[in-house]
Amino acid sequence: IAGITQAPTSQILAAGRRMTLRCTQDMRHNAMYWYRQDLGLGLRLIHYSNTAGTTGKGEVPDGYSVSRANTDDFPLTLASAVPSQTSVYFCASSDRDAGSYNEQFFGPGTRLTVL
Amino acid sequence: GQNIDQPTEMTATEGAIVQINCTYQTSGFNGLFWYQQHAGEAPTFLSYNVLDGLEEKGRFSSFLSRSKGYSYLLLKELQMKDSASYLCAVMDSNYQLIWGAGTKLIIKP
Numbered sequence: 001i002a003g004i005t006q007a008p009t010s011q012i013l014a015a016g017r018r019m020t021l022r023c024t025q026d027m028r029h030n031a032m033y034w035y036r037q038d039l040g041l042g043l044r045l046i047h048y049s050n051t052a053g054t055t056g057k058g059e060v061p062d063g064y065s066v067s068r069a070n071t072d073d074f075p076l077t078l079a080s081a082v083p084s085q086t087s088v089y090f091c092a093s094s095d096r097d098a099g100s101y102n103e104q105f106f107g108p109g110t111r112l113t114v115l
Numbered sequence: 116g117q118n119i120d121q122p123t124e125m126t127a128t129e130g131a132i133v134q135i136n137c138t139y140q141t142s143g144f145n146g147l148f149w150y151q152q153h154a155g156e157a158p159t160f161l162s163y164n165v166l167d168g169l170e171e172k173g174r175f176s177s178f179l180s181r182s183k184g185y186s187y188l189l190l191k192e193l194q195m196k197d198s199a200s201y202l203c204a205v206m207d208s209n210y211q212l213i214w215g216a217g218t219k220l221i222i223k224p
Binding site: 040041042043105109 | 119145157158163210212
């Protein structure tokens, strides 16, 4: 693999179900991010991780959890999905050691529909 | 609060020049990014400005004025493939990106 991969590409989910969105990068970036993108709104940060073993809350963390057991993987879990979590989810990574430049590279996204 | 403003939609003609503006109010400033996003795809990096002035990269240029909280992306010699959304994002004092809603650019023949 090269860059960032996300799985699944798309998913339709019943409300109340648990769902994990997967994200893997092979660039050895220390920082990883989860965003959601909704029509008419900018990308909104859900959770982030500056390095393996640490995570932090972004702008819209409620209803989501993350873990960062290693450098490459950063799964996002919806414990009990609700219709308002219908969105396109993007995972991103960056090399914070590159200084303040910190360009973020994005995965292809997961389109999630909660019914 | 933190705020990034950019026009919702713009239309331009193939071969022409278009300027997409972005104004921002953020807690701290560690640089401004422009990303391009084609429909149904992921954002991809276009440019980064941290000092005042113009950064040129081929047909694309980006300008920053920190005192005015203002940036623009200039696209020259427009091609049909430039039809996309252009996202402005500011890196705040915590080194997190604050994103604008994006400007959808429509190119007409």
